[in-house]
Amino acid sequence: MDSNVMFPQLFSPININGVEIKNRVVFLPHATVYVDQDYRPTEREMYYYEERAKGGAGLIVMPSRVVHPTGVFPGLGRGFIRDDIPEFKKIVDAVHSHGSKIFVQLTHMGNQTKSVETFQPTWAPSAIPDMTVGEIPKEMTVEEIEELIESFASCAEMLLEAGFDGVEIKVAHDGILGQFVSLLKNQRTDKYGGNIENRGRIIVEILSAIRKKIGQKPLGVRFGINRYLPGDYGVDEAVEYAKLFTTVADYISTDTGSWESIDMLVPSMNVPQGFLLEDVAKIKKATGKIVIGNGRIVWPATAENALENGYLDMVGMARALIADPYWAKKAEEGRPDEIRGCIGCNQKCMGRLLQNLPISCVQNPTSGHEKDYGEDVLYKKTVTPKKIVVIGGGPSGMKAAEVYARRGNNVVLFEKEGELGGRVAWESKIPGRRGVSGVSRYLTYMLGILDNVDVRLNTEADVETVLKEKPDIVIIATGSNIISSNALFYNTLDALDGKVTGDNILIVDNDSTTEGIGIVELFVKAGKTVHWVTPAFFNGQNITPPILLDSFKRLSGKDNLIMHPMKVLTDFKEGTATLLNIYLGTWEKLEKIDAVVETGIKAPNNGLYESLKDKVPEIYIIGDAAAPRDVASALEDAVGLSKVIKEA
Numbered sequence: 001m002d003s004n005v006m007f008p009q010l011f012s013p014i015n016i017n018g019v020e021i022k023n024r025v026v027f028l029p030h031a032t033v034y035v036d037q038d039y040r041p042t043e044r045e046m047y048y049y050e051e052r053a054k055g056g057a058g059l060i061v062m063p064s065r066v067v068h069p070t071g072v073f074p075g076l077g078r079g080f081i082r083d084d085i086p087e088f089k090k091i092v093d094a095v096h097s098h099g100s101k102i103f104v105q106l107t108h109m110g111n112q113t114k115s116v117e118t119f120q121p122t123w124a125p126s127a128i129p130d131m132t133v134g135e136i137p138k139e140m141t142v143e144e145i146e147e148l149i150e151s152f153a154s155c156a157e158m159l160l161e162a163g164f165d166g167v168e169i170k171v172a173h174d175g176i177l178g179q180f181v182s183l184l185k186n187q188r189t190d191k192y193g194g195n196i197e198n199r200g201r202i203i204v205e206i207l208s209a210i211r212k213k214i215g216q217k218p219l220g221v222r223f224g225i226n227r228y229l230p231g232d233y234g235v236d237e238a239v240e241y242a243k244l245f246t247t248v249a250d251y252i253s254t255d256t257g258s259w260e261s262i263d264m265l266v267p268s269m270n271v272p273q274g275f276l277l278e279d280v281a282k283i284k285k286a287t288g289k290i291v292i293g294n295g296r297i298v299w300p301a302t303a304e305n306a307l308e309n310g311y312l313d314m315v316g317m318a319r320a321l322i323a324d325p326y327w328a329k330k331a332e333e334g335r336p337d338e339i340r341g342c343i344g345c346n347q348k349c350m351g352r353l354l355q356n357l358p359i360s361c362v363q364n365p366t367s368g369h370e371k372d373y374g375e376d377v378l379y380k381k382t383v384t385p386k387k388i389v390v391i392g393g394g395p396s397g398m399k400a401a402e403v404y405a406r407r408g409n410n411v412v413l414f415e416k417e418g419e420l421g422g423r424v425a426w427e428s429k430i431p432g433r434r435g436v437s438g439v440s441r442y443l444t445y446m447l448g449i450l451d452n453v454d455v456r457l458n459t460e461a462d463v464e465t466v467l468k469e470k471p472d473i474v475i476i477a478t479g480s481n482i483i484s485s486n487a488l489f490y491n492t493l494d495a496l497d498g499k500v501t502g503d504n505i506l507i508v509d510n511d512s513t514t515e516g517i518g519i520v521e522l523f524v525k526a527g528k529t530v531h532w533v534t535p536a537f538f539n540g541q542n543i544t545p546p547i548l549l550d551s552f553k554r555l556s557g558k559d560n561l562i563m564h565p566m567k568v569l570t571d572f573k574e575g576t577a578t579l580l581n582i583y584l585g586t587w588e589k590l591e592k593i594d595a596v597v598e599t600g601i602k603a604p605n606n607g608l609y610e611s612l613k614d615k616v617p618e619i620y621i622i623g624d625a626a627a628p629r630d631v632a633s634a635l636e637d638a639v640g641l642s643k644v645i646k647e648a
Contacts, residue, residue: 007300009307011332014058014314016218016290017250019165021058021101021314024307025328026292028253028318029063029105029168029222030349033075033358034368039066041077041087044358046094047370052321053098054375056328059314060095061168061222061253064107064175067155068148070123071108071176074356079106079155088162096163103166104159105222106152110176111137111185112259123148125180126187132259145192145202148176153209166218167210171203171245172255173224173265181241182258183232196237200244207248220251220292225279228261235279239286246287253292253316254280262350263549266319267296269344269435270550274302281311292316298341300331322349323363326375337445340364343438348632351544362632363439365639373639379406386472386648390414391461391608394422395631396623397477398443399638405453406446409648412469413453416460420444422479423624424631429496430518431525432551439631463611473618473648475641476609477634480602480624488572489598495519502594504529506577508569510600512536513630514543517551519599524561531590533564535582541565564588572596602628620644 011023027049034044049060065079066072078084088104095102111124112133123144124137140148156167171177179185180192181199188194192201203221210219223245225238233241242252256276257265267275276295284291293312297303303315321327324340331339340363348360348367358368366373386409390401393415405411419425421440428437447453459465466474482491489508490500492515505523509516512534523530532539540548555561564579567588571578577590602624609621622637 006334006336007304007331010300010304010315014290016166017216019101019218022099023056023058023328023332024303024314025057025059026253026314026316027052027057027060027321028294028316029061029170030318031063031075031353031359032368033353033356035075035077039072039076039078040084041091043371044368046091047374048368049091049102050094050098051325051370051374053095053100055321055324055326056332057100057321058328060100060102062091062102062104062164064105064170065155065159066108067106067151068108070118070120071110071113072117073109073113074117075353076107076109079104079159080151082158085158085162088159088164092163101165103168103218103220104164105168105170106155107170107175107177108148108151109174110179111135112174123176125176125185125192128185128187130259139188142190142192149202149206149209152206153213156210157213160214160217166220167214168220168222168253169203169206169210171221171223173258177203177206178224178258181233182227184229196240197244200241203245204248207245211248218250219248220253221245221249222253222255224255224257225276225283226256226264227258228256228264229258232258235282239282242283242287246289249289251290251292252283252287254283254294256295263546263553266346266350266546267344268346268547268550270432271296271344273298274306277306277311284310284312290314296344299339300336319344319349322359322361322367325364325367340442341438343435345436346544346546347630350546354545360632362635363442365632365636373642378403378639378642381408382648384647385409387470388412388473388475388648389466389469389471390475390477391466392422392477392479392623392625393417393420393455393457394477394479394623394634395424395439395443396625396634396638397422397475398440398447399635400475400477400622400641401453402443402446402450403638403642404648405450407648409452411453412471413447413455414459414461414465415455415457418458420447420455420457423634426493426496427515427631430492430515431521432518432547432554433514436631439635461608463608463615466612467615471616473645474612474616474620476606476612476619476621476625477623477638478605478608478625480604480628483601483603484598485601486572486596486598489596491597491601492519492599495522495597500595500597502528504531504592504594506531506533506569506590506593506596508596508598509534509539510598512540512542513600514547516540516599517543517548519597520561521551521555524555524558527560529560529562531562531564531577531593533567533569533579535568536565538565539563569596604628618645
């Protein structure tokens with residue numbers, strides 16, 4: 001189908017102050033932690049952004065280059081060193097070679113900077129510490145504010161020498177400029193504090209200083225339009241700020257939330273798609289300038305609808321294009337069903353970022369590894385097609401089948417159940433985890449359109465079955481078995497199948513992940529009294545904060561939930577559970593417990609591998625069958641095989 005019929009608005013060009021952009025798809029700036037230890041741009045960044053340009057994004061905004069030595073932050077790049085210009089130019093040239101435009105974003109991290117990184121006091125509008133850092137900053141003098149303004153302007157001028165098409169400043173969820181406009185972070189009484197005009201003064205002065213340096217090059221503001229914090233500003237105040245900023249800026253790119261409201265900053269799978277569009281529309285109506293809008297836009301139809309209804313002028317996405325760099329190309333070519341949709345799990349993007357680790361993606365484990373596993377590499381056609389048998393239709397088996405079929409091999413996939421999905425099938429039934437089903441949706445669709453894949457459902461493969469196929473390569477992806485440490489205990493599947501009875505339920509959450517909290521929520525919603533026991537320092541410790549906060553909001557105020565962190569179950573007899581605090585050495589007894597449900601214990605299902613490993617030419621074991629982990633690891637294993645299997 002002609003793309004212009006499917007999504008005509010999305011793939012129409014737009015001009016920002018003389019720079020023509022081929023479509024309305026914007027890859028939003030986001031921290032990646034791909035810079036080197038000296039905050040310099042890297043080859044890894046180049047391949048990352050080039051892949052999204054290959055994939056058809058009209059505009060890429062390179063994130064958060066810090067403009068001053070007092071504002072550096074681990075994992076963020078610097079924008080004030082001239083020696084870095086050649087490395088920036090490599091990135092710019094790579095993006096331009098595919099017809100995309102690239103802007104650079106500038107920031108200073110303010111009270112989120114640590115003096116251990118800068119060897120000097122942290123700058124901020126007021127001496128108010130950031131919740132996530134806790135270090136009391138230095139309230140900036142007017143002279144320091146003037147120095148900061150000049151730093152933004154000089155960095156903008158210098159970075160344009162690398163060929164960037166435009167400049168954006170960050171007045172969003174983090175960084176010093178977002179702190180100046182915050183009603184909670186800015187307590188100044190001079191001309192840079194108080195009313196909206198004063199709080200926004202530094203932004204206008206920075207924009208004006210940049211404009212003098214860069215002339216008519218596109219100049220924009222990434223702006224948080226709702227902080228979602230009691231006592232801070234909301235969309236009504238944001239409208240007034242936006243009108244002030246656009247006296248100089250050419251566009252507004254919307255952002256939302258803060259680190260304190262992280263569940264709105266990076267909304268999870270439980271937040272509706274397009275949730276921010278009504279607020280974005282208010283900014284567009286008030287300013288009359290170009291607005292790049294966001295708000296968990298996952299699918300082209302949502303984007304097209306937003307454009308048709310005049311909510312925004314360009315569609316901003318980060319996680320959607322992390323999950324599928326070729327999102328735009330697939331939509332433009334009329335193949336939206338082939339898009340690998342972001343599932344909103346926040347596990348490998350935000351989860352790794354909060355540990356200051358390079359980001360990746362559950363759906364797309366190649367993200368950040370484009371040099372070795374980009375589309376052109378991972379799916380390169382083989383010159384020696386093989387017969388490949390895959391055992392197991394869970395995430396790892398499905399991904400392996402997809403990769404090797406797209407390479408041109410003949411693939412047979414055996415799955416003992418009547419549907420594909422494996423652990424995704426049951427994990428998506430856990431409260432708060434429905435979006436995980438997106439993993440199997442994409443892979444099921446892809447396997448369905450490939451004519452060299454033979455999917456055999458309701459077929460439990462054994463040694464004889466496999467050997468009958470005469471395979472060149474066998475891939476074992478038989479998953480794991482969910483078990484309990486005690487025959488008296490129920491497990492996750494028992495809970496989901498409704499086998500657990502009684503009014504007082506003890507949940508033993510061994511790994512403190514989404515599986516445990518989901519089962520807790522299942523019984524709390526059912527009105528049961530739930531004792532939630534975990535050896536972790538706090539309940540839900542290993543869950544990515546946006547997901548954890550999302551879950552805790554649903555559990556908040558439930559008087560039928562009792563948490564027992566730092567404890568293990570040592571004994572259970574006749575309805576009495578004995579708990580030990582493993583750090584304090586204290587004991588506790590819980591009476592009248594009707595059932596114990598244990599989560600987080602799995603054993604690899606590797607029997608078929610052991611039986612076959614000496615009977616076929618090549619055999620590999622991946623996913624939970626090799627070692628029970630999470631869905632992301634299962635997909636990573638499947639992708640990683642491409643470096644192990646050389647001739648297929």
